[in-house]
Each structure stands twice: as C-alpha cells, then as structure tokens.
Amino acid sequence: MGFLPRFADEWVLTKILKATGQAPMRLVVTGGADVSPSGISPVATVVIKDRNTLAGILRDPEVNFGDAYMDGKLEVEGDLVRFLEEVYRAMEHAPRAGKWYSRMASKWLDLWQDNSPSGSRENIHRHYDLGNDFYKLWLDDQLLYTCAYFPTPSSTLEHAQIAKMDHVCRKLRLQPGETVVEAGCGWGALALHMAREYGVSVKAYNVSREQIAFARERARAEGLSGQVEFVQDDYRAITGEFDVFVSVGMLEHVGEAHLDEFSEVIHRSIGDTGRGLVHFIGRNHPRVFSRWIRKQIFPGAHTPSLRSALNVLEPKNYSVLDVENLRMHYAKTLEHWLERFERSKQQVTAMYDSRFVRAWRLYLAGSIAAFRVGDLQLFQILFTGSRREPIFWTRDPLYADTKAAVEDAIPVVENVREKVKWTHAMS
Amino acid sequence: MGFLPRFADEWVLTKILKATGQAPMRLVVTGGADVSPSGISPVATVVIKDRNTLAGILRDPEVNFGDAYMDGKLEVEGDLVRFLEEVYRAMEHAPRAGKWYSRMASKWLDLWQDNSPSGSRENIHRHYDLGNDFYKLWLDDQLLYTCAYFPTPSSTLEHAQIAKMDHVCRKLRLQPGETVVEAGCGWGALALHMAREYGVSVKAYNVSREQIAFARERARAEGLSGQVEFVQDDYRAITGEFDVFVSVGMLEHVGEAHLDEFSEVIHRSIGDTGRGLVHFIGRNHPRVFSRWIRKQIFPGAHTPSLRSALNVLEPKNYSVLDVENLRMHYAKTLEHWLERFERSKQQVTAMYDSRFVRAWRLYLAGSIAAFRVGDLQLFQILFTGSRREPIFWTRDPLYADTKAAVEDAIPVVENVREKVKWTHAMS
Numbered sequence: 001m002g003f004l005p006r007f008a009d010e011w012v013l014t015k016i017l018k019a020t021g022q023a024p025m026r027l028v029v030t031g032g033a034d035v036s037p038s039g040i041s042p043v044a045t046v047v048i049k050d051r052n053t054l055a056g057i058l059r060d061p062e063v064n065f066g067d068a069y070m071d072g073k074l075e076v077e078g079d080l081v082r083f084l085e086e087v088y089r090a091m092e093h094a095p096r097a098g099k100w101y102s103r104m105a106s107k108w109l110d111l112w113q114d115n116s117p118s119g120s121r122e123n124i125h126r127h128y129d130l131g132n133d134f135y136k137l138w139l140d141d142q143l144l145y146t147c148a149y150f151p152t153p154s155s156t157l158e159h160a161q162i163a164k165m166d167h168v169c170r171k172l173r174l175q176p177g178e179t180v181v182e183a184g185c186g187w188g189a190l191a192l193h194m195a196r197e198y199g200v201s202v203k204a205y206n207v208s209r210e211q212i213a214f215a216r217e218r219a220r221a222e223g224l225s226g227q228v229e230f231v232q233d234d235y236r237a238i239t240g241e242f243d244v245f246v247s248v249g250m251l252e253h254v255g256e257a258h259l260d261e262f263s264e265v266i267h268r269s270i271g272d273t274g275r276g277l278v279h280f281i282g283r284n285h286p287r288v289f290s291r292w293i294r295k296q297i298f299p300g301a302h303t304p305s306l307r308s309a310l311n312v313l314e315p316k317n318y319s320v321l322d323v324e325n326l327r328m329h330y331a332k333t334l335e336h337w338l339e340r341f342e343r344s345k346q347q348v349t350a351m352y353d354s355r356f357v358r359a360w361r362l363y364l365a366g367s368i369a370a371f372r373v374g375d376l377q378l379f380q381i382l383f384t385g386s387r388r389e390p391i392f393w394t395r396d397p398l399y400a401d402t403k404a405a406v407e408d409a410i411p412v413v414e415n416v417r418e419k420v421k422w423t424h425a426m427s
Numbered sequence: 428m429g430f431l432p433r434f435a436d437e438w439v440l441t442k443i444l445k446a447t448g449q450a451p452m453r454l455v456v457t458g459g460a461d462v463s464p465s466g467i468s469p470v471a472t473v474v475i476k477d478r479n480t481l482a483g484i485l486r487d488p489e490v491n492f493g494d495a496y497m498d499g500k501l502e503v504e505g506d507l508v509r510f511l512e513e514v515y516r517a518m519e520h521a522p523r524a525g526k527w528y529s530r531m532a533s534k535w536l537d538l539w540q541d542n543s544p545s546g547s548r549e550n551i552h553r554h555y556d557l558g559n560d561f562y563k564l565w566l567d568d569q570l571l572y573t574c575a576y577f578p579t580p581s582s583t584l585e586h587a588q589i590a591k592m593d594h595v596c597r598k599l600r601l602q603p604g605e606t607v608v609e610a611g612c613g614w615g616a617l618a619l620h621m622a623r624e625y626g627v628s629v630k631a632y633n634v635s636r637e638q639i640a641f642a643r644e645r646a647r648a649e650g651l652s653g654q655v656e657f658v659q660d661d662y663r664a665i666t667g668e669f670d671v672f673v674s675v676g677m678l679e680h681v682g683e684a685h686l687d688e689f690s691e692v693i694h695r696s697i698g699d700t701g702r703g704l705v706h707f708i709g710r711n712h713p714r715v716f717s718r719w720i721r722k723q724i725f726p727g728a729h730t731p732s733l734r735s736a737l738n739v740l741e742p743k744n745y746s747v748l749d750v751e752n753l754r755m756h757y758a759k760t761l762e763h764w765l766e767r768f769e770r771s772k773q774q775v776t777a778m779y780d781s782r783f784v785r786a787w788r789l790y791l792a793g794s795i796a797a798f799r800v801g802d803l804q805l806f807q808i809l810f811t812g813s814r815r816e817p818i819f820w821t822r823d824p825l826y827a828d829t830k831a832a833v834e835d836a837i838p839v840v841e842n843v844r845e846k847v848k849w850t851h852a853m854s
C-alpha cells in the first residue's frame with residue numbers, strides 16, 4: 001500500500017467521516033485502515049482501493065468520489081441509494097469543509113459550461129445525443145425523461161408518465177384549437193399528447209438533433225405533422241404568439257445568468273393574456289448541481305430555488321396560480337429508471353463501457369437519494385398573464401375523476417420513517 | 428366656483444383622465460367642466476363638488492381621491508366596484524405620473540407606521556379594536572376576517588369560511604394530539620375549529636385586546652379552554668415548540684422590514700421537522716397598500732409578492748409543498764362583506780359617522796376591484812421542515828369528498844369576460 005503507515009490512512013478516513021457529519025458508513029482502504037462512526041451501525045461499506053484514490057477524495061470529494069466510483073477505484077458494498085441517502089442527510093448538517101475551494105471551482109464550471117446559445121447546444125448535445133437507443137433501454141415507451149406523476153406509488157412508469165402529461169394539460173386547461181409553444185420538448189411525447197388528446201396546435205423547440213429527428217418521425221407516423229411542428233433550435237429562437245407556454249424539465253438547463261432571457265421568451269410568446277406552466281428540478285436554496293454531475297453527466301445544469309425561479313415571472317407581472325412540489329414522484333420515477341438501467345447493464349456496457357455504466361448508476365442512484373432527502377425538489381408552477389382571469393375556481397376539477405383511484409391507494413408517502421396515520425379527519 | 432375659468436377645470440380633468448390611462452369614466456366638476464374619454468362609454472360619473480377638492484386630487488390622487496370620497500366632496504354615480512375595477516385596469520398600463528412623490532410619501536409612511544412591537548400594537552389597535560359589535564354587523568357569524576374558500580361561487584359566506592378552515596387543516600393534515608401555534612388569530616375561530624374538529628392543542632397569539640377577550644370567552648363557552656390558549660401578545664413573543672405553525676392573514680401586518688423576525692419565529696416554533704401554512708394577501712410585484720388605505724384603514728399594511736414572501740422560508744431551508752392562489756375567492760368574500768355592510772349602514776353611521784361609512788365602503792369596494800383585476804392576490808403557502816417528508820403523495824385526498832359538490836358547480840370563474848368552455852378534456 002505504499003510508504004505511509006496505517007495510522008495515516010486512519011487519520012484521513014476519520015477526517016472524511018467527520019466531513020460527512022459522521023454518516024453511518026464503514027470506510028476501508030484495501031489492505032489498510034478501517035473506520036466507522038462509533039455507536040451507529042453502518043448502512044454500507046466504502047472500499048477505497050488505493051492510497052492515490054484516498055488522497056484524491058481528501059483533496060476534492062465533490063468530484064473525486066464520483067470519478068473514483070466511475071473508475072472502479074472505489075466500491076460501495078451495500079445498498080447504493082440507501083448509502084447516498086444517509087450521506088446526504090448527514091452532510092446537510094455537517095461543517096462545510098472546503099467550501100471556498102468548491103465555490104471557486106463551481107464558478108469556473110459556470111463559465112466553462114455557460115448556457116449561451118452555442119454553449120447550450122454543446123451542453124445539451126453531450127447528454128441528450130448519447131443515442132436514442134441508449135435511452136430506449138431504460139425510459140418508458142414514450143421516452144419521457146422528466147419526473148412522472150404517480151396516481152399511486154404502485155402505478156407503472158408508463159401510466160405515471162401519461163398521468164403527468166394529463167396533469168400538466170389539465171392544470172393549463174387546454175382547449176381544442178388553442179396554440180401552445182413548448183420550450184425543450186425532449187423526444188416530443190408531451191407535444192404529441194397535447195395535440196392528440198386535447199386538440200391543440202403545438203410548436204415545440206429543442207436543440208438536440210437526435211431528439212428532434214425522433215419526434216418528427218413519430219409525428220409523421222401518428223399523422224400529427226400538421227398539428228405539431230418540431231423546431232431544432234434554442235428556446236431563445238422561439239417566435240410567434242401563442243395561448244399557452246409550457247416547459248417541462250428545461251429550466252434546469254437555462255442557468256441563473258440566463259433567467260431573464262427565458263422570461264423575455266415567455267412574455268414574447270404569450271404576453272399578458274396567456275397562461276403557462278414551468279416544471280423543473282429546484283431546491284430549497286439556490287444551488288448548482290454537484291460539480292461531478294456537471295462534469296460527467298449534465299454540463300451546464302443548474303437548480304434554482306422556487307424564489308429564484310420566480311425571477312422569471314415576477315418582472316413580467318405574471319400571477320402565480322399554483323405551485324406543486326412533486327419531489328417524491330421524481331424519486332419514484334428514478335427508481336424505475338435505475339431498475340430498468342440495471343436490467344440493461346450488459347447492453348449499455350456493450351454500447352459504451354463499464355465506466356459509463358458506473359457513472360450513470362451513480363447519477364441515477366444519487367438523484368433518487370437527493371429527491372428522497374429533499375436535497376432536490378420538483379416544482380410545477382402554473383401562471384397566467386396579468387390581464388387574464390385565473391384558470392380555475394377551485395382545483396377540484398383536477399382531481400374529480402381520480403377519486404376512485406385515491407380511495408384504493410395507500411395514502412402515505414413511502415420511505416417515511418415517521419409514518420403518519422390516516423384519520424377520519426382527512427377523509 | 429371661484430375665479431379660474433371653466434377651461435382650467437377642463438385642463439385638470441383631462442390631465443386626471445390621462446393619468447388613469449383613459450379609464451372609462453365621466454369626470455364632472457359641479458357647475459363646471461365635464462370630461463369623458465372619447466370613443467368609450469363611461470361606466471360611472473365622478474362628481475367633484477368644488478375646485479379645492481379637484482386641486483387636492485391633482486396634487487396627490489392616491490390619498491386625496493379617497494379622502495374626498497370619505498368627506499362627501501366627491502361622489503361616484505354608478506356601480507362603485509365596477510368603476511374602481513375599470514380604473515385599476517386602465518391604470519395598470521398608464522404612464523405613472525407622480526411616481527417619485529408617491530414613493531417618497533410611501534417611505535415616510537413606512538417609517539411612521541413601522542411594525543415594531545409597539546408600532547404593531549398601535550397599528551393593529553387602530554383597525555381591529557374598532558369594536559366587536561361593528562365587525563359582527565357584516566362578517567360571518569364566527570367573525571372570520573380573512574379570505575373564505577367557496578366550494579362553489581354560490582356557497583354562503585358562513586359555509587365558505589368553514590370550508591376555508593377545513594381547507595387549511597386538511598392541507599396541514601392535522602392529527603389528533605398534535606400541537607399548533609397560530610400567529611394572528613383574530614377572534615379565534617380557526618384555533619377553536621382546529622381544536623374542536625381535528626383534536627389538536629392550539630396556542631394562538633394576537634395583539635388585539637378586543638379580539639383576544641372575545642376568543643377567550645368563546646373558548647370558555649365551548650369548553651375548549653383546556654385545549655386552546657389565547658395569548659394577547661405580539662407574534663415575536665411566541666415561545667414553545669410545536670408540530671405545526673399556521674398564520675392566516677397576518678403576514679400583511681408584518682412588513683418587509685420584519686420578515687426575518689417572522690422567519691425566526693417559525694423556525695423557533697417548528698424547527699426542521701414541523702410543517703406550516705401561511706395565508707396572506709400578496710401581489711404579482713412587491714408593493715405596499717395604497718397610501719390612502721394605510722392612512723385611513725390599515726396602518727402598517729404591506730403586501731409582499733410571492734417571491735418576497737419566500738424570504739421567510741428559504742433562509743431556513745423549508746420546502747414549499749404547495750402554493751394556491753385564491754384571489755377570486757377574496758373578491759367573492761368581500762362582495763358578501765360589502766353587501767352586509769351596506770345593509771347595516773344605518774347602525775354603522777350611528778356607531779361612528781357617515782364619513783366612516785363612506786371610508787369603509789370605499790375600502791371594501793376597492794378591495795373587491797383589486798382582487799378582481801389581479802392588483803391583489805391571495806396566496807396560501809404550505810411548507811415543511813427540511814428533515815420532514817412531504818405531507819401528501821398527491822393532492823387528491825384534499826378533494827376526495829368534494830367531488831359531488833364540484834359536479835354540481837358551475838366550473839368557471841365568474842366575471843370572466845372571455846368565458847372558457849368546459850370540455851370533456853377537463854372532466
């Protein structure tokens with residue numbers, strides 16, 4: 001194991017344990033030290049395979065833990081999601097070591113991965129153009145790569161993605177003949193659903209070449225090309241006037257520095273009389289994604305707080321009608337994705353390599369953990385222009401036909417330690 | 428009419444009309460000029476009874492229009508609410524004259540009416556201690572002086588106030604045996620309702636002497652004194668730890684300068700594991716109430732934007748679960764209040780005088796108009812501590828037992844010009 005004595009490893013592991021706020025894990029250096037927090041039974045064992053890796057983690061844990069896992073120089077023995085959950089929970093209240101370094105490095109990444117039109121193109125290309133065949137292996141059959149809406153925790157992923165699209169359309173109360181613009185349309189499922197099921201015309205934008213090609217093909221196959229126009233371009237290039245603006249899972253790619261451009265696009269599209277919905281991954285506090293996620297998975301990604309996202313709407317005098325937080329639904333969505341991903345592990349390895357598989361496993365597992373502990377949130381904001389009446393008198397109609405489903409459902413959040421009883425008071 | 432020639436009046440009236448963005452009203456000076464916008468049929472005639480009053484309105488319309496109305500030196504012939512609605516709508520897009528003066532005068536009022544503990548006591552006393560007998564004349568039978576929740580637009584005010592209390596309790600998912608702290612409890616209706624119907628213990632704070640005396644008496648009469656403690660004190664004096672924090676209609680009296688104190692109180696009371704609901708009058712933009720309202724009706728009042736209200740929650744890492752905008756429900760609530768107020772006009776005149784009656788009529792009518800046009804909004808924010816799971820899996824349970832009511836209801840917002848059709852897509 002090199003020249004340093006065993007107690008040096010021990011000192012480093014103890015320091016790492018402290019930095020995580022004494023998370024319930026056992027830390028082992030292969031053939032070397034072995035440390036766990038006292039009085040807590042560990043949920044997993046982290047095996048660090050050599051001293052260089054250990055030194056790297058000590059230097060910059062935010063990036064090097066992930067890189068070491070990806071390179072197979074670090075193994076987590078035990079439930080990966082559960083382990084990450086416990087680490088996030090413990091770290092929330094831990095003393096922040098290396099905050100200064102992390103902040104500087106993060107600023108540097110912000111500049112490097114800036115979401116200017118050309119930067120966005122590059123950032124989006126790196127993630128979304130990995131190949132439709134790859135995403136088909138583990139997303140639902142319509143390729144929705146955003147948080148689903150599970151009427152009950154045991155709904156299937158396919159059902160939950162359709163329920164999500166309906167939830168969005170119903171909140172917006174789409175009417176036949178209306179016009180909708182969509183910023184960031186993925187593989188086109190929502191645009192096609194709105195056109196097919198609600199009779200609206202949709203102009204949908206996306207910079208990803210592969211996604212747009214797929215969406216256009218699907219529109220042709222469904223005979224919806226006349227009703228849905230897919231445009232391969234940046235959201236800033238949106239032109240035209242519409243009744244409705246919708247954006248599901250794109251605000252994360254806009255970035256704090258460009259929120260005002262996003263705001264301008266909305267106002268240019270629907271003015272003071274339209275309505276809109278923005279669905280995005282957020283946080284209780286504004287914060288960027290971890291530097292590892294931005295380095296290996298999502299270049300340019302950014303998670304605004306609800307307050308910061310309102311910078312998009314407030315300057316244009318939009319009225320917020322409804323905000324819904326669906327973070328447990330994203331945890332559930334990601335559980336399905338991870339399960340399907342693991343089942344397709346061999347195919348993914350053949351397409352890329354095992355490093356890629358390990359990186360994506362860590363990303364999916366880490367996201368489940370982050371949504372479960374509340375490090376990430378999922379917000380849907382419904383809004384109207386200042387010269388328009390609210391869309392609903394009450395929200396009852398949104399729930400009118402799901403009553404039967406609800407009565408059958410287990411009405412408690414899963415993974416709740418402190419289970420809350422369902423009493424007559426709520427019925 | 429004095430020495431100035433008639434065309435001087437005309438010049439002033441034209442200037443006023445312009446400042447309102449050519450609102451559809453006829454402006455008349457008794458025995459003098461008579462002006463209306465061209466090409467629009469006026470919804471009301473404003474009769475200004477003398478030239479001093481006219482000069483006052485020209486100088487400082489925000490305060491002097493209201494004062495002149497109150498003093499009977501100005502009459503509005505026609506539907507007062509409709510008139511104010513049209514003026515607000517027109518003014519929203521009018522060039523802002525006198526903005527500088529208004530802003531300075533507003534800052535001065537902020538200082539003068541600051542909501543420090545002693546300032547709050549004085550501010551609250553001036554409005555809420557006008558006498559319980561006065562409020563009994565026009566509020567519902569339980570004296571709720573906040574926005575009701577109308578299951579359908581034709582629900583009675585009494586029913587809608589109970590529905591509001593249940594809506595709040597259900598969002599919070601109160602469980603028997605839990606503890607609740609209420610900041611700003613009015614005449615105690617919500618605290619008593621939570622204790623009686625949901626089996627919780629409540630500690631409820633209010634600085635208004637008359638309201639607390641009434642609430643205590645009611646708790647005794649209902650045999651709930653053991654379960655509900657009414658404390659005559661400022662929200663900043665709240666002590667103890669609780670499962671739930673609730674505040675309905677008090678944030679408006681906190682003021683921008685004291686939001687951090689409000690935030691501290693919440694965190695002190697429920698920490699990172701509790702949950703809470705804040706219900707308040709807000710705006711699309713942060714703005715104070717009109718100076719007239721603050722001078723004659725609500726000293727110290729302030730209406731934050733949703734974004735600015737989130738300054739209460741974000742620094743303490745609270746997760747926003749749900750935001751609901753109920754502005755049309757406040758317009759409806761105020762319609763009921765104004766109607767009852769007008770029916771009790773003679774009693775109110777006997778209690779105070781006709782100036783008081785006119786001031787309150789203008790305040791109630793102006794508030795209806797402001798909620799209708801969207802100049803005011805009503806937000807309910809539901810949140811949980813960072814170490815707590817979300818309260819619901821979906822929001823269905825909130826609506827489960829109201830399905831029948833919904834199906835009977837007219838599912839469109841009243842007073843909508845552009846009526847939206849209800850299609851199968853929404854059912």
